[in-house]
Amino acid sequence: MTDQTISIVYDSMSRVVVVRSERPSEAKSPSVGVFMTMLEVGLNELTGMVQVTDAIKKYIPPGVIGLKVNCLTRQYNSTSVALVEALIALLVRNGRDENDIIIWDRTSNELDGAGFKLNLSSFGVRAFGTDVSRFGYSREIYSSGEVNSLVSRILTEEIKSLINLPVLKDHSIAGLSGGLKNLYGVINNPNKYHDSNCDPFAAQVLGIAPVKEKLKLTIIDAFRIQYNGGPGFDSRYLTEYGGIILSDDPVAADTVALQILEHLRAAHNLPSLEKSGRPVRYLATAERLKYGTADVKNIQLNVKTMDSQGALHEGSLF
Amino acid sequence: MKRRLFIKSVAGGTLATTLAGTEFLPRFLGGIENACAFSFTKQLSSKEARFYKRLESGGIECQICPRRCRVTDLERGYCGTRENRADKYYTLVYGFPCSANIDPIEKKPLFHFLPGARAFSLATAGCNVNCKFCQNWEISQMRPEQTDNFELSPQAAIDICIRERVPVIAYTYSEPVIFYEFMYDIAELGQKSGIKSVMITGGYIEPEPLKALLPQLDAVKVDLKAIREDYYRNIVGGQLKPVLDAIIQIKNSGAWLEIVYLVVPTLNDSEAEFRDLAHWIKNYIGIETPVHFSRFHPLYLLKNLPPTPQTTLERAYEICRAEGLEYVYLGNLPGHRAESTYCPKCGKILIERRGYQILQKNIERNLCRFCRKVVPGIF
Ligand code: SF4
Numbered sequence A: 001m002t003d004q005t006i007s008i009v010y011d012s013m014s015r016v017v018v019v020r021s022e023r024p025s026e027a028k029s030p031s032v033g034v035f036m037t038m039l040e041v042g043l044n045e046l047t048g049m050v051q052v053t054d055a056i057k058k059y060i061p062p063g064v065i066g067l068k069v070n071c072l073t074r075q076y077n078s079t080s081v082a083l084v085e086a087l088i089a090l091l092v093r094n095g096r097d098e099n100d101i102i103i104w105d106r107t108s109n110e111l112d113g114a115g116f117k118l119n120l121s122s123f124g125v126r127a128f129g130t131d132v133s134r135f136g137y138s139r140e141i142y143s144s145g146e147v148n149s150l151v152s153r154i155l156t157e158e159i160k161s162l163i164n165l166p167v168l169k170d171h172s173i174a175g176l177s178g179g180l181k182n183l184y185g186v187i188n189n190p191n192k193y194h195d196s197n198c199d200p201f202a203a204q205v206l207g208i209a210p211v212k213e214k215l216k217l218t219i220i221d222a223f224r225i226q227y228n229g230g231p232g233f234d235s236r237y238l239t240e241y242g243g244i245i246l247s248d249d250p251v252a253a254d255t256v257a258l259q260i261l262e263h264l265r266a267a268h269n270l271p272s273l274e275k276s277g278r279p280v281r282y283l284a285t286a287e288r289l290k291y292g293t294a295d296v297k298n299i300q301l302n303v304k305t306m307d308s309q310g311a312l313h314e315g316s317l318f
Numbered sequence B: 001m002k003r004r005l006f007i008k009s010v011a012g013g014t015l016a017t018t019l020a021g022t023e024f025l026p027r028f029l030g031g032i033e034n035a036c037a038f039s040f041t042k043q044l045s046s047k048e049a050r051f052y053k054r055l056e057s058g059g060i061e062c063q064i065c066p067r068r069c070r071v072t073d074l075e076r077g078y079c080g081t082r083e084n085r086a087d088k089y090y091t092l093v094y095g096f097p098c099s100a101n102i103d104p105i106e107k108k109p110l111f112h113f114l115p116g117a118r119a120f121s122l123a124t125a126g127c128n129v130n131c132k133f134c135q136n137w138e139i140s141q142m143r144p145e146q147t148d149n150f151e152l153s154p155q156a157a158i159d160i161c162i163r164e165r166v167p168v169i170a171y172t173y174s175e176p177v178i179f180y181e182f183m184y185d186i187a188e189l190g191q192k193s194g195i196k197s198v199m200i201t202g203g204y205i206e207p208e209p210l211k212a213l214l215p216q217l218d219a220v221k222v223d224l225k226a227i228r229e230d231y232y233r234n235i236v237g238g239q240l241k242p243v244l245d246a247i248i249q250i251k252n253s254g255a256w257l258e259i260v261y262l263v264v265p266t267l268n269d270s271e272a273e274f275r276d277l278a279h280w281i282k283n284y285i286g287i288e289t290p291v292h293f294s295r296f297h298p299l300y301l302l303k304n305l306p307p308t309p310q311t312t313l314e315r316a317y318e319i320c321r322a323e324g325l326e327y328v329y330l331g332n333l334p335g336h337r338a339e340s341t342y343c344p345k346c347g348k349i350l351i352e353r354r355g356y357q358i359l360q361k362n363i364e365r366n367l368c369r370f371c372r373k374v375v376p377g378i379f
Helices: A001-013 A033-045 A050-057 A081-093 A110-115 A151-160 A179-186 A203-207 A209-213 A250-267 A284-288 B003-010 B031-038 B155-164 B176-193 B207-216 B229-236 B240-253 B271-284 B311-323
Strands: A014-023 A065-071 A100-107 A126-129 A142-145 A145-147 A161-165 A168-169 A175-179 A216-228 A237-248 A300-308 A311-316 B053-054 B060-062 B083-085 B088-091 B099-104 B119-125 B168-171 B196-201 B219-223 B254-262 B291-295 B328-331 B351-355 B357-361
Touching: A014 A033, A014 A250, A014 B254, A033 A081, A033 A237, A033 A300, A050 A081, A065 A081, A065 A151, A065 A179, A081 A100, A081 A161, A081 A216, A100 A110, A100 A161, A110 A126, A110 B031, A142 A203, A142 A209, A145 A151, A151 A209, A161 A179, A161 A209, A168 A250, A175 A179, A175 A250, A175 B271, A179 A203, A179 A216, A179 A250, A179 A284, A203 A284, A209 A216, A216 A250, A237 A250, A250 A284, A250 A300, B060 B088, B088 B176, B088 B196, B099 B168, B119 B155, B119 B176, B155 B168, B155 B176, B168 B176, B176 B207, B207 B240, B219 B240, B229 B240, B240 B254, B240 B271, B254 B311, B271 B311, B291 B311
Parallel strands: A014 A300, A065 A100, A065 A161, A100 A126, A161 A216, A168 A216, B119 B168, B168 B196, B196 B219, B219 B254, B254 B291, B291 B328
Antiparallel strands: A014 A237, A142 A145, A168 A175, A216 A237, A300 A311, B053 B060, B083 B088, B099 B119, B351 B357
């Protein structure tokens, strides 16, 4: 199959891949190696390509790559350092220069707290927050619907492509904190956009020009999921799901993430997000705005499970 | 560093963004030995906020303003200046202003409050609304880590006033309601030292915190942005009703009150609105309350609209005067006769102004020098 045929087949549906690890010993703190395998499987499944190099080429153009992580809860439940290191290892192995990779979040302090090694130098993988003085926010206001914001200059000026690496968790207002919500971390005034359960704002952030142009891939860290009491950390509601969710459609990735979150809530006898007064309407809004697919009927979901021996099987979402 | 030299050196910098009439506050005020007090810092405060309650379901509810933000751990309220940490709510801007200037009081504008006085004017980052026309959006719409802040304790603020012989502190530029605790403590200290406090606000505040604050304040200027709810909803991002309630509460408290209405072409400039505004003022806070109609300039998110035509402002003036309001002013129209105060009884000029300058004053102990009519205000 050529790349072209694949894209023709897949264009009609949004494609989401979930890769789960069943290795009990890895459940709490999976190694970089395990994550690398999961990422390779995920990227291959997502693109239909056998070589990861081709899969990376398909999504990530040459130039500096930004990895937007979520470090709100610092060491407790941020994007896994091992997952990010695994992704970097894949990128580097496939020809990308380490210094052309930037791990970033709102502040260096948050990154540091989550265990990322800060680095502003011209050697090695860079990692810093928007708050470092030579970056900060754009002078220009970017508008998308009701969202009017300054945007991190890491996004507007420094990187060519963006890989969004959120943590899947519950959110006290948005309901779901996944990929779209993580993009609140690229604007200067996220506090202004939490009314009405972040709807339509979380959808509209996807329409901010540099986000729209540069966001290439969403990889949601769903290894440990806090299914209630988020976005702050609450260990009472933490469970191991052991997965990552990959998609080039940010809305579809979040739609699948939402299914998992709702399932976990139900399994723990918690009311649905809708019944908890936190309906996740912003995904349907994002679909209406044509930023992606929120209708599960139009999402081609592929779940793979890695067993304790490292063998791959067809898996199930729940 | 000599003061004048410093003023020159900051021109074009963050402290130099305000308009004519401002004396830029030297960062090294009082000599180099105090330099550290005005060095920019990345530090934010961790002072427990006032007026919030813990929720049974987890999180807190902030009760400072009508938004009543419900905020869970590590999150902030709408204004971006208050943060929940383990269900304790903190203000992040206490003692960390981002703007400090000495302005003429006329710039606020307060026209019936110590005319000609200088006001040490302070602001922190943040605001509890998001007006599409905001002229200070570069501080009001930022989170405190996005502005250049410096450390200034309440006592240090009072000390500056005493040293610089400035009789008034103004809480202004952004929205003082969101730096409530800082404002409150400065105002309380100021009272003990004879420094008056004035709040320049949108009036979007809950009755309880306002009630506690008012005894510390000498004057309040409220930006009443419109007399229509839909304008508040669509252009301001707030609600009208709580603002009207706050204005009445301020009036009843005895603090000096003036109202500003920014006239935005096509959005709040109809004659019906000017008339409704006049009626409301007449019915609820009295015809003696000064009302300033201010000219809009295209800024922030309303760059597509033209500046307010002078004729529209003059129409607002005429309507309010015809409805019986006694002290109506037009702002941002330098040299216009409606910058000055006239005696409603004899028509003679009481205070002649040009821009922020006072050219003549004909008020003696709150009386018109010509006809002895009582002129309300603090003169
Ligand atoms: S003061 Fe700030 S946190 Fe408190 S209710 Fe108002 S906007 Fe929300």
